[in-house]
Amino acid sequence: MGRRYYCDYCEINFIDDLDARKKHLQSLHHIKLRNLHYESCRDPETILREELLKIPCRRFAQYGTCQFEGNCKYTHYSPEDLCYLRQQVEEMQDKRRKKLEELPEVPSIESWLQCHYEKHKEASDIVTPFWTYHSSLESRNDLPPSLAKFKQEHFVDVNFEEWGK
Secondary structure (H helix, E strand, O other): OOOEEEEOOOOEEEEOOHHHHHHHHOOHHHHHHHHHHHHOOOOHHHHHHHHHHOOEOHHHHHHOOOOOHHHOOOEOOOHHHHHHHHHHHHHHHHHHHHHHHHOOOOOOHHHHHHHHHHHHHHHOOOOOOOOOOOHHHHOOOOOOOOOOOOOHHHHOOOOOOOOOO
16 A cells, blocks of 8 residues: 555645645645645734735625635735734834833943953053963973973063974
8 A cells, every 4th residue: 555645734645646746735725725824824914014905805795705715815804803913013013112122232332442442451561471380290390391381581582493494
């Protein structure tokens, strides 16, 4: 027996054949259910923007149903529904605006650089060595030159040889 394909949108099983799957995925029933599913995932702001551009569906207004449902090029929202959507969008925008107002004020680059410069200007008078040695290594005299303790005087008058000569 062949493999079975389960469509989550339509909640049906059928044989997983290329032609059968292609035929199902292009069927109006599947497309309608897929669009209804993804419409439930859209945010109110997008729905409102799209529905305000459409004119009301006469069939939906007269009979309460429309055979095209999610594929209809006319709006199925009543003016009250659109008003409710508009309120939701305004509430979401107010929440976003309040969050932005609650964020701390970010200092300008100039003020940050000034503070950074002042901190490091005070600390630049003090010279500290950039290296530390373990206390057990300091007392040993048999260390190779690469592990011997450096002194600051070693770096004052250094004659660097040119490599490759």
